[in-house]
Structures are given as C-alpha cells and as structure tokens.
Amino acid sequence: MPLILETVVTTLSPAGDLHLVPFGLIREGDAYILAPFRPSPTIVNLEANPYFAASSPRDIRVIAGAVTGRRDWPVVECEAIPAKRLADSFGHAEFAVEAVEEDATRPRFRGRLVKATAHEPFIGYNxxxxxxxxxxxxxxxxxxxxxxxxxxxxxxxxxxxxxxxxxxxxxxxxxxxxxxxxxxxxxxxxxxxxxxxx
Ligand SMILES: Cc1cc2nc3c(=O)[nH]c(=O)nc-3n(C[C@H](O)[C@H](O)[C@H](O)COP(=O)(O)O)c2cc1C
Structure with missing residues (x-):
C-alpha cells in the first residue's frame, strides 16, 4: 500500500474562484497523486489550471467544515505556483500537474512538488x-x-x-x-x- 497523506487541497476554478476540499494525497516515488472521484469540481479546476496546493491545517475544523458546507477559511497566495493555499497550517506544498491518468471513475493527477514550506512547529499528535x-x-x-x-x-x-x-x-x-x-x-x-x- 502506498503512503497517503490527508490534506486540504486548494484549486482555482476556470473563473478564478477558490475551491477548498480535503483529499488524501497518494505518495508515488517523488510525486503525489490526487485522485478525485467523478463528478468533481476539483477535476474541472485542474483541467483548466493544472496546479494545486496541499496544506496540513492546524485547526481540524477546516476538514470537518469542508465536508459540512463550511468552506470559507482564510487563504493566501502560493509562492511558486499560480494558486492559493490555506493560511493557517503546519506546512503546505505546492504542486504542478505533470501527467494525468484518465479514468471514467477516478482519474489520477500526478503532482510534481514545486515547493514545500513549514510554517508552525508540530508539537504532537492529538x-x-x-x-x-x-x-x-x-x-x-x-x-x-x-x-x-x-x-x-x-x-x-x-x-x-x-x-x-x-x-x-x-x-x-x-x-x-x-x-x-x-x-x-x-x-x-x-x-x-x-x-x-x-
Ligand atoms: C480526510 C479526507 C480525505 C478525502 N480524500 C478523498 C480522495 O482522495 N478522493 C476523493 O474523491 N474524495 C476524498 N474525500 C472526500 C472529498 O473531500 C469530498 O468528496 C469533496 O467534495 C471532493 O472534492 P470535489 O467535490 O472537488 O471532488 C476526502 C475527505 C476527507 C475528509
């Protein structure tokens, strides 16, 4: 089984609107795979803007909120890709989609790590x-x-x-x-x- 990291993924719609949802990123060698189930706004966004940020929120309400209709969490501009990321995180990573494996149910977007930054000390698991x-x-x-x-x-x-x-x-x-x-x-x-x- 590959390592999967649970993160908050941010993408931009074709109109430039932010889309913030939790996703498990699948580690494959040096790359991370994002695999959304269809139908998916994230897929539409990645096809128009092939970049995504993945953040590890300090506040677990971001993840609970994203799946209960509360998606309005503060974001800031990414540094190395044209995208936004969660403002309050232990750290985040910025990815460019370098390949897409098409699939009728669950396409796989292969993210090349462009930049990763730590923001806050991680003291312990809860x-x-x-x-x-x-x-x-x-x-x-x-x-x-x-x-x-x-x-x-x-x-x-x-x-x-x-x-x-x-x-x-x-x-x-x-x-x-x-x-x-x-x-x-x-x-x-x-x-x-x-x-x-x-
Ligand atoms: C921690 C966590 C991890 C998740 N991982 C995935 C995933 O890998 N693929 C997926 O399709 N949905 C996943 N989900 C569910 C999505 O967050 C949810 O279906 C969301 O609406 C997907 O975004 P989309 O509507 O842009 O496709 C996950 C949810 C949580 C809470």
Missing part, C-alpha cells in the same frame, strides 16, 4: 483530531455504508473526543455528528454516550 479526520471521511461515505457500521465507528471515535478534544475539536465533531444524525434521521447524539454500542 487523538481527537485524528478521530475528527476519520469521522469526516466517514461522513463523505454515508451512501456506501449501513447505519450500523456508521454508528459503531462513530461510537468508537467518540471515545477519543471525550478524552482528548479541545474546544475546536469538539466543535468539529459536533458538525460531523449533526451531518450524520440528519442523514440517518436521528435526533440523539453519540458523544453523550461515547463507547456505547448503537
């Missing part, structure tokens, strides 16, 4: 941030999973939230919980009873 990341991914796959599977996974992830979340992680978790509850037509929340089987 379990609640990792749990929000997993919950965010889960929330983009609700159409493929049974309610039982979703609730079982969320109940496990909630343990890390209850033990290690700060206010931002807690708020990010609540956004995902709300999305999942509304998709499943539930009114109760999992975190009230973390670890309990559904």
């Amino acid at each position: 379990r609640a941030q990792a749990a929000v990341l997993e919950a965010a991914i889960l929330s983009t796959r609700l159409h493929m999973l049974t309610p039982d599977k979703i609730l079982t996974e969320m109940a496990y992830l909630a343990i890390a939230i209850s033990k290690t979340a700060g206010p931002r992680e807690r708020e990010a978790w609540d956004w995902i919980e709300d999305k999942i509850a509304s998709a499943l037509g539930r009114s109760e929340r999992i975190l009230a009873n973390p670890g309990a089987a559904p």
Whole structure:
C-alpha cells in the first residue's frame, strides 16, 4: 500500500474562484497523486489550471467544515505556483500537474512538488483530531455504508473526543455528528454516550 497523506487541497476554478476540499494525497516515488472521484469540481479546476496546493491545517475544523458546507477559511497566495493555499497550517506544498491518468471513475493527477514550506512547529499528535479526520471521511461515505457500521465507528471515535478534544475539536465533531444524525434521521447524539454500542 502506498503512503497517503490527508490534506486540504486548494484549486482555482476556470473563473478564478477558490475551491477548498480535503483529499488524501497518494505518495508515488517523488510525486503525489490526487485522485478525485467523478463528478468533481476539483477535476474541472485542474483541467483548466493544472496546479494545486496541499496544506496540513492546524485547526481540524477546516476538514470537518469542508465536508459540512463550511468552506470559507482564510487563504493566501502560493509562492511558486499560480494558486492559493490555506493560511493557517503546519506546512503546505505546492504542486504542478505533470501527467494525468484518465479514468471514467477516478482519474489520477500526478503532482510534481514545486515547493514545500513549514510554517508552525508540530508539537504532537492529538487523538481527537485524528478521530475528527476519520469521522469526516466517514461522513463523505454515508451512501456506501449501513447505519450500523456508521454508528459503531462513530461510537468508537467518540471515545477519543471525550478524552482528548479541545474546544475546536469538539466543535468539529459536533458538525460531523449533526451531518450524520440528519442523514440517518436521528435526533440523539453519540458523544453523550461515547463507547456505547448503537
Ligand atoms: C480526510 C479526507 C480525505 C478525502 N480524500 C478523498 C480522495 O482522495 N478522493 C476523493 O474523491 N474524495 C476524498 N474525500 C472526500 C472529498 O473531500 C469530498 O468528496 C469533496 O467534495 C471532493 O472534492 P470535489 O467535490 O472537488 O471532488 C476526502 C475527505 C476527507 C475528509
């Protein structure tokens, strides 16, 4: 299995509008592959502007927000490519698309690393941030999973939230919980009873 890094990817639309979404970047040798499922605004953008930035947000709400309709996070200009990147990140990388593997379901855009910069010290991993990341991914796959599977996974992830979340992680978790509850037509929340089987 290749290494996959979960990042916040920013692209520009043909009209120059920012598009900010989480993506797993697949490491392949010196390059990183971006593989969006069709249909995808990111694909449209990369076909018009073959550059993307990948950022590691300090605030996990950026990832939870991006999958719950909150995509308005501050960005700044990239230094080496005509693109923008997340302003508040541990670091970011700037890529130029050097090749495209066409595919009816999931084309692969091969990104050549143009520049990578560290911005803030990374002091340590946080379990609640990792749990929000997993919950965010889960929330983009609700159409493929049974309610039982979703609730079982969320109940496990909630343990890390209850033990290690700060206010931002807690708020990010609540956004995902709300999305999942509304998709499943539930009114109760999992975190009230973390670890309990559904
Ligand atoms: C951490 C994380 C990683 C993700 N990785 C991918 C990915 O590699 N490919 C993909 O199609 N969607 C991925 N998703 C879901 C996308 O963020 C979501 O579907 C988004 O709308 C895709 O952008 P697009 O609409 O421009 O295609 C990921 C979501 C999260 C939270």
